Amino acid sequence: MREVIELYVNGVRHRLEVEPNRSLLSVLREDLDLTGAKYGCGEGQCGACTVLVAGRATRSCTTPVHLVAGRSILTIEGLARDGRLHPLQEAFLEVGALQCGYCTPGMIMSGVALLNANPDPSEAEIIRFMNGHICRCGTYGRIVRAIQRAAQKMKEARP
Amino acid sequence: MRHDLWTPSGEPERYELFATSVPEGASESTDGERPLPVTRRQFCQALGAGVLVLLLREVRAVQESGGGRRAEIPSMPREISAWLHIANDGRVTVYTGKVEVGQNIRTSLTQVVAEELRVPMERIHLVMGDTDLTPFDLGTFGSRTTPVMAAHLRRVAAATRELLRDLAAERWKVERWAVEIAEGKVRHPASGRSQDIGELTRGQKLSRPIPDTVTLTPPTEWRIIGTSAPKVNGRAFVTGEHRYTSDLKLPGMLYGKVLRPPAFGATLVSVDTREAEAMPGVIVVRDGDFVGVAAPSTEQATRALVAIRAQWKTTPQPSSREIFEYLKKNEIEAEGRSRYVVGSLEDGWRLAEKQWQQTYTVAYIAHAPLEPRAAVAEWKDGRLTVWTGTQRPFGVRSELARAFGLPEDRVRVIVPDTGSGYGGKHTGEAAIEAARLARAAGRPVKVVWTREEEFTWAYFRPAGVIEVRSGMKGDGTITAWEFHTYNSGAAAIRTPYAIPNQWIEFHPTRSPLRQGSYRALAATANHFARETAMDELAHLVGIDPLEFRLKNLKDERLRAVLEAAAHRFGWGKPKTAPDRGMGLAAGFEKGGYVATCAEIAVDRATGEVSVLRVVTAFECGAILNPDHLKNQIEGALVMGLGGALFEAIEFENGKILNPRFSRYRVPRFSDLPQIDVVLLDRRDLPSAGAGETPIVGIAPAIGNAIFHATGMRLRSLPLAPNGLKGETRLP
Ligand code: FES
Ligand code: FES
Numbered sequence: 001m002r003e004v005i006e007l008y009v010n011g012v013r014h015r016l017e018v019e020p021n022r023s024l025l026s027v028l029r030e031d032l033d034l035t036g037a038k039y040g041c042g043e044g045q046c047g048a049c050t051v052l053v054a055g056r057a058t059r060s061c062t063t064p065v066h067l068v069a070g071r072s073i074l075t076i077e078g079l080a081r082d083g084r085l086h087p088l089q090e091a092f093l094e095v096g097a098l099q100c101g102y103c104t105p106g107m108i109m110s111g112v113a114l115l116n117a118n119p120d121p122s123e124a125e126i127i128r129f130m131n132g133h134i135c136r137c138g139t140y141g142r143i144v145r146a147i148q149r150a151a152q153k154m155k156e157a158r159p
Numbered sequence: 160m161r162h163d164l165w166t167p168s169g170e171p172e173r174y175e176l177f178a179t180s181v182p183e184g185a186s187e188s189t190d191g192e193r194p195l196p197v198t199r200r201q202f203c204q205a206l207g208a209g210v211l212v213l214l215l216r217e218v219r220a221v222q223e224s225g226g227g228r229r230a231e232i233p234s235m236p237r238e239i240s241a242w243l244h245i246a247n248d249g250r251v252t253v254y255t256g257k258v259e260v261g262q263n264i265r266t267s268l269t270q271v272v273a274e275e276l277r278v279p280m281e282r283i284h285l286v287m288g289d290t291d292l293t294p295f296d297l298g299t300f301g302s303r304t305t306p307v308m309a310a311h312l313r314r315v316a317a318a319t320r321e322l323l324r325d326l327a328a329e330r331w332k333v334e335r336w337a338v339e340i341a342e343g344k345v346r347h348p349a350s351g352r353s354q355d356i357g358e359l360t361r362g363q364k365l366s367r368p369i370p371d372t373v374t375l376t377p378p379t380e381w382r383i384i385g386t387s388a389p390k391v392n393g394r395a396f397v398t399g400e401h402r403y404t405s406d407l408k409l410p411g412m413l414y415g416k417v418l419r420p421p422a423f424g425a426t427l428v429s430v431d432t433r434e435a436e437a438m439p440g441v442i443v444v445r446d447g448d449f450v451g452v453a454a455p456s457t458e459q460a461t462r463a464l465v466a467i468r469a470q471w472k473t474t475p476q477p478s479s480r481e482i483f484e485y486l487k488k489n490e491i492e493a494e495g496r497s498r499y500v501v502g503s504l505e506d507g508w509r510l511a512e513k514q515w516q517q518t519y520t521v522a523y524i525a526h527a528p529l530e531p532r533a534a535v536a537e538w539k540d541g542r543l544t545v546w547t548g549t550q551r552p553f554g555v556r557s558e559l560a561r562a563f564g565l566p567e568d569r570v571r572v573i574v575p576d577t578g579s580g581y582g583g584k585h586t587g588e589a590a591i592e593a594a595r596l597a598r599a600a601g602r603p604v605k606v607v608w609t610r611e612e613e614f615t616w617a618y619f620r621p622a623g624v625i626e627v628r629s630g631m632k633g634d635g636t637i638t639a640w641e642f643h644t645y646n647s648g649a650a651a652i653r654t655p656y657a658i659p660n661q662w663i664e665f666h667p668t669r670s671p672l673r674q675g676s677y678r679a680l681a682a683t684a685n686h687f688a689r690e691t692a693m694d695e696l697a698h699l700v701g702i703d704p705l706e707f708r709l710k711n712l713k714d715e716r717l718r719a720v721l722e723a724a725a726h727r728f729g730w731g732k733p734k735t736a737p738d739r740g741m742g743l744a745a746g747f748e749k750g751g752y753v754a755t756c757a758e759i760a761v762d763r764a765t766g767e768v769s770v771l772r773v774v775t776a777f778e779c780g781a782i783l784n785p786d787h788l789k790n791q792i793e794g795a796l797v798m799g800l801g802g803a804l805f806e807a808i809e810f811e812n813g814k815i816l817n818p819r820f821s822r823y824r825v826p827r828f829s830d831l832p833q834i835d836v837v838l839l840d841r842r843d844l845p846s847a848g849a850g851e852t853p854i855v856g857i858a859p860a861i862g863n864a865i866f867h868a869t870g871m872r873l874r875s876l877p878l879a880p881n882g883l884k885g886e887t888r889l890p
Contacts, residue, residue, distance in 0.1 A: 026456065036398070040820075041610040089397040093390070094389075101578075139790065
């Protein structure tokens, strides 16, 4: 029961023959070899698999691929433009908001979604928005700081 | 060593707490050097031209024997523990068997090499955890990287620097003392000559062992060590470019899955794999109790697995409800048993005006590294190569060699920088599974455990029971201290307090769950019991807990962190609100000294305990990288908060009842307290590791704070898995 579907990932169109109920995560990782989104739980509990679908932070592990056919998908691999990091990626490096880095792509994608919707989030808003993400290395405080720093950078970059 | 613990793979359990059998020629004090796996000639050929410097040292192997005594075994030949290569283009490659699992040692080790070699960090690349390329290493655990490997690499780099000086002096016919090295260049200021180290070594084929005496750069002159250099290659992590084991893809690779028993200890009675075998592209492997499948995608593999019908025979197993009685009743004679006796307890009791005793317990908990166990295996030309996230690449190589009856030199284990471990990735289960499937499939196979598998078939931090008895004089001077730990382990079992009469004993027991190493091992359990007991004793004699500790403490380094933490925290100030409380704890382990103060709040309506703020003071000798050290401490506090308040593995009759993040609560953003870290930098002291010890103080500090807030003394970890609701004692 394979179907042909079209996925728009990081601005590139892909025509794929897949079983429509497969998770977006497994299609990204196994069929498109985009392994930036990670598997951490498969039940929507950890956020490691987060990508943006039409700008919204989405758990790709619990998203059947047919639901996102034709919609624009952004993964961590597509976040930097022409080799220039997104301000939040820069902020993660500046703050040192990672240890093993396994949670990082998901954290950054959610952080980007948050900043797009709310350019100046308070600490409480960041915590509420990010609470579905797990960092077992415990870098939460640094991630909050990185998001705040990116918000500041983005504010300064606006004309 | 073998334990009578149940193991799913049939591999001997390695329980680091008791790990007394080290590989031949290895020793704790040298971190286990062993000769090159490939011949040195082959290795040097592979490297091409350039300068290779080897750290060769006399290894006096020392083996732990029972009771913690050390038995010397005769002197070994000089062996290699680390090496460094300078290529013609001036790039420096350093080879170490350690692995990067998020503790940022790739960065700190690069710093020490950059410092001693006088080369910018960007020019240095570390090859880590590859059993074909790197020297033998016992494993990345026990906070040994900083005290041992960083020290080795400093010597290698310093010796290389001196060699470069020799080369330049020879070439330029000048005095060697007049040659300077900086920024990757050798210079002779008097004549104005200057050359890049790559040019200097071009065309040379030199390999040189390190002299016994090398001059290291004194801490007062450090320019790179001791700075907060950012994570090496951090960019690859924030762009998703870095490939963890679970991200690797080889040509023709299949995805593997393994059939799991319904309960621990179950044996396979019958299995019907016909339906799975009929699925296109699916390969089914049956080998004794091992049944696995490989397929072109994870989904297909999962479907094939579901189609397998198996019957298992189960046997009754103990449950978490009765675990503590079970441990107390199932003491065993095992090698790890140890006992420390100081003075005489009889004297201690005689001098005591107050006597007191209590029992503490800790639950099994899971490491739950965010990247579950994963491996990619490939058989080629009679050799097996496995990429896997493990803290013991050479140990996993041995496991593989044994499992497949291969000589070790036909097995290669490569460890890509891994999605953390916390002591939970010492073993090679996924590696063996992937290799089995790959052999049968005749193609590379990747196995990535599901979260549920990771929660069920990995190993756990041991549960334990700890009994404490103590006697004091009326003024709070402790005269007697008796401490019995069942199962948790012996790490940090000895008290740092100056007590004249002590009896401290570790009692190994049977364990219904597979158990093993965890960040700081039993130091967490033993500190929880000890530091809660100290708090109870302080209250018994009506002395402030800080003052009580200081009164019984001589160790200057421990006093220093305790005072630093208390000062920053504002210890001794009155409660800020009636349902708030403050607690503290201190301790020492693996060369690190830690003191933690915590302030908590209890919500009376919901019973919820929240940790508002934590101050931790830490001292581990000279600091290599302050920001990464802070990061480790913050991370340890957050992780420790989970074990302190709510993490516990529940099990019943051989089944884990909460093997998912939706059932097993781990700390999240909303649990995060305000964290303040005070670092004490002792450049006059050698550096110790810091990935583990900072975790030990948080649980007792929180428990003591809960007592301060509510008057309720909680003696089991986790302290409040469901908050304090239903606690009849809540005033
Ligand atoms: S893997 Fe998708 S939320 Fe955890
Ligand atoms: S950095 Fe390791 S899980 Fe977040």
